[in-house]
Amino acid sequence: MLNMLLSQVLDLMTPVLLAAMAGALCERAGVFNIALEGKMLVGAFVAVATSVAFGSPVLAVLSAVLCTAVFASPLALGGARLGGDPIVIGIGLNLLAAGLTTYLLGAIFGVTGTLVDPAVTALPKFVIAGLADVPVVGAILGHNALVYLSWLLIFVFNIYLFRTPWGLRLRGIGEVPSAAAAMGANVSRYQTAIVILAGGLCGLAGAQLALGSVALFAENMTAGRGWIAVVAVMLGRAHPLGIALACLGFGLADAVGLRLQGQGLPNQITDIAPYAITLLAMIGLGLRGMKKRSV
Amino acid sequence: MIAAALDTKSRLAAILFSIVAAVLLGGLVVGLTGANPISVYLEIAKGAVLGRGLDETLARSVPLVGMALAAAIALRAGLVNLGGDGQMLIGGLAAALVALYVPVPGVARAVLALAAAICAGGLYAWLAAILQLSLGIPFLIASLLFSYIARGLTSYLVRYPLRDPATGMPETYRVASGARLPAHIFDLPVSMAMIVMAVVAIVIVVNDRSGVNGFEWRMTGLNARFAQYSGVNLSRQTQRVAFLSGALAGLVGALLILGQQYRFTDGALLAPGYTWSGLMAAVLAMASPIATIVASVFFAALQVGGFSMERALGLPAVLTWVLQALIILCLAARPILFRKR
């Protein structure tokens, strides 16, 4: 039972975690990214569309990463290079993603709503027979490569940010771009690269959403997960471990919410759980910060 | 911000440029998928103004202008209100409740319902402002989170305690005709909701252009610390602006319930996406109220024309969403072409 819960939490949090990491990278580079929802949706669409055409999950994931990176380029060019307002561009991209995926679904595949095709297969899961019922281990096993990649990325991200020269530069650029420029960092090129990289991460998030387990694309299937990622970036203060924790919290709130339905709680109320818990967590952090300040 | 650096003329030029560029890009998308862009645009244009199109464009403009102005007045003062959905829901539900259950004669009930919606939406946004002011939770995030909570709450309420069991939907009873807002005044194609919104819009425009309060909000948006040093009480002003932005969103909810839908149906207020369209119009207009109104009427026409185009040609109306998004993106990308170093 607990294994089940843990395993579901891990499944539920992965796309959000990947997108939140993208958001955190951008945040660190000083580009506020609210286009996560839209980019994830594009990633999901491309992953499934590629699967339909070529049948290869690996190719699907790669092209999702690539296309979403391209899709992020307006934010990279406009937001980072040209001093456009990232919020404006983000809102535009979200809308463009929703409209374009729906439109292309009809225009290319002649279907509306959902794209299912026998050629689309879910990413393979690592199941080791016999271990599935071992507590915790069983829950940690049995996911696909992207889930493990997302954990790995948290550590890579952490080391990158706090231990490598490039991470140091990123932190500097995000904090005081003019100072970084004066120190010889090419701020806009750096920001552009990061935003595009983050686009790729969102592509992964979308691929995980579409191919992680269901193997299909449904219109608007991100269903607000990108916004949760935006909130997770805030909650985790753009720190890799912080956002991992925030996403874990979300996954947990969601999975527990689903279970509480079984206990007779109306689903309208359990749906609120992740948001309410986030709000409470932020209020808690805020109160603590206030106490610290007033000491 | 770009907004401040541009004078009115170059702002207009920028918007026009974005629209033209977006129309060309959108045409390219249509063309690539094998349809004829010219007939698509022709149908959109016809559908937006000919026959019933004009009425419908005007009707859709009411909530859109409302939500766009709600976003714009907040932006003007430096707040990003992503919680319009929630404020609209809370306001709409308050209006429905008053209109259904408060035992006063019809017209008074409608007025009371509007007032209740304004207060409810306003207070809901105010709550998010309080979180920003006291705990440093950004208004943008707090309002967004509140929006989700409002969705769940209203959804629960109309599903269970407030439900009209005669229909298959989670929705309240229908508001009695006495408490509704007339759809036509003196047999003109003008509804009460339009008049209310027009009055609100005029007040906002005048306040922004020559009102003392509007001036303070604008200066705060341009430099909050300067405003504070010059004697503006930032905390009080943030609360006030958040309240008004939420109140306007709440009013929109009420106008939709009392003027169009006549009952609160779960999901019905949010389905058309007025909040996001409105936010985009405000952004496109760089928060200038007049330009915001023009932009949102334009978006309303685009959407209405889109549905008409869909009926005529069978191409999905989401194309108009793509167009709207492209307009915004072209506006943001404008410096690529007009760049000086």
Added chain:
Amino acid sequence: EDNSFVLVTPSRIGVNKFLGLGKTGIEKAAADQGAKAKIFEGTDPSTRRQHVQAAIDMKASIVAVMGFEFGDIIADLAPEYPDTNFVIVDTCIPDAPKNVYCAVFREQEAAYLAGAEAALTSASKTVGVIGALDIPFLHRYTDSFGLGAKAARPDINVLPTSWIGGDNPFQDPVRAQTQATLQLSNGADRIYAVAAGSNGGVFKAVADKPGAMAIGLDVNQCGDAPGAILDSTLKKVDVVLPATIDGILKGSAKPVVSFGLAEGGLELVATTEAVASSGCKIAESPDVIGQLKDIQAKIVSGAITVPDPMAQ
């Protein structure tokens, strides 16, 4: 001027099989009557009204609408246009004018049968149902499924209904799969999927679990996950709609017709001729099919009455 039949849907048809059936139905009717079929997909209250108005304005001889969302709209518009014939599928309006015809379904009967089928085939003695959104209408499926299961096998364990909810309940296969997995882990091995576009997630979950099977909704969904789908309840809008329209044009239509198992408006694939070639796993259990046919006969004859959850 050309003679057209217009169908207005409450939302985009997308993967909503029920709306898809409406589309098939109106197209068939148009082909039968030599008219042109047009489909307008609504998205929200104002576009629905706009579409109905546009259909009236283009002088369509039949304006068909699907779903509860149109109750208020037809009640407002029908009296104004006595020359236009309106068909409402799924609901009716109080004091309907003469030009309004309603085709309503007793979904509870098919769901009851599906419950019985699930209970009779379950090895784990546990069954479940997943709904998209907790709206009264869907309780016709979810509640009656449990009723049918209990009636067919008193010792059966019916899990509490799971709702998908969230931002996009009718098209969130990911959450649907999570819900289904949870029900499977709670012991269910038969799940009735009442979640429109999210059904794919339920099917994926049962396909991944040996021995588990799902029951599909509105059309024969047995091909969606071969081997993992036990059966589907059918809602024959594609038959009812052309028949109603034919009746209207001939002047023989009644203002309100209710369709259930007796009228053939609802069916279980299992009890049809086509079961052998349907791809449904139930085809391999002729004895259960026999039991289901008995229950169906009792419902048709009135020996069993399945209560309407919405009337309560």
Added chain:
Amino acid sequence: MTLLQMKGITKRFDGVVANDGISLSVNSGEIHALMGENGAGKSTLMNILYGLLKPDAGEILVDGKAMDFTNPLGAIAAGIGMVHQTFRQFPDLTVWENLVFQNEPRRGPLVSADAARDFVRRLGSRHGLEIDPDSRVRDLAVGIRQRLEILKALSREARILILDEPTAVLTPQERDGLFTAMRELASKGMALILVTHKIPEVIAITDQITVMRDGRVSGTLVTKETSEAEIIKAMVGRNVPPTIAAKVTSDAEPMLSVKELSVRRAGVTIVDAVSFDVRPGEIVGIAGVSGNGQPQLISAVMGLESATGAVSIGDQDISRFPIARRRAAGISYVPEDRHLTGTAPAASIAENIVFGTHRHAAASSKGFLRKDAIRAQARKLIERFRVKAASEQLPIGSLSGGNMQKVVIAREVEHGSPLIIVEEPTRGVDVGAIEFIHQTLIAERDKGRAILVVSSDLTELLALSDRILVMFEGRINARLTGSDMNEETVGRWMMGGAETR
């Protein structure tokens, strides 16, 4: 030996010619002053030299080799370092992270923190500029932050060092320390360019002077052979007599009295039971090394910072008032930073002038702005204060620093409040404007207003003030009048007074 040569540098910004054929040459071992009025083009020229801007024409030679920088990296590689007036630092990062930024010692793909710390210590001791590598920059005092800024330039093996108004925020003692370090660096063969508005400093430390006016070189002088008057003439094209205000004493009832005012933040006492009065008809100056609580004191007086103690205007206690009511009670306030808190740079000059008094009858009636009256008033002030602006409708951010400052001063003086509080009245402002601002303040004093001036420029305080209060570690540790108001005494009290004697 000529180390650096700039020839015919020209740079235009939408119509403004910021640099017009500028030539400049600096020898190794030389300290070279770059002077000029606000907007003369100094920063532009130095930004070009440092690769932050691209010139429209002209060339840069280092060691006789032509350079073509597209970004600061090129300039850094050529041995050019820059100490910006506003520090280009990352407050959230540590000293060593700031120092090795873009130039990190590595161990494999990672930054070697140990090597970096070691590097900071060695560099510091080599140049006598020690600093703790692990401190977070936001916690450092301004003097130390400037030391970090110089170390940053030195760490890149700079041979040409540009310093943009480096003394603006230093105490005389800190300034002397800086000058010693500069001479030391010059003696090792470096070339230093000092951008400044302060003539005494130029005379004290430099070898050559280049003066700019309106984007052109208006004079190249050898320090030993020139005089203050000659420099000023080259800068402004006329003679400007230095302001020396006659000192007065006032025995009127206090206009502002501050009693036992304390500010605590996160457990640290920043302002510690400060009491003082300002009377009508006098200018009281507050001196102090930055970081000793002066801005917090003023914030507390203005109600921008929560504090204990009492503040009154005349006999009205305003301790509980928010800033708006304090202003209404009779305070005009010119904040320290004109960009951050003194103006809304994107709003028009007229809007910036009226803001704050826009609710008065002259500017609005019944809640509506009287736009014509507001613009007329703005035009009047622009003319009276000789602000160089084409129109009152232009964004105030388009003005040069000196002109912007004049607008802010004009606005506050025009309120007619009995008390004027001015922070840094002339920071970064050229001699012509300094002179004008000083004359304005003195004229207001002579009209009987009470004026409180906070400045980190000691020369300015000495010229303006009738009395000087020195702040040290949150307390007022000296109240100086008459002959005690000299650079040495004030400077000593600024460093802590008695202990350092």
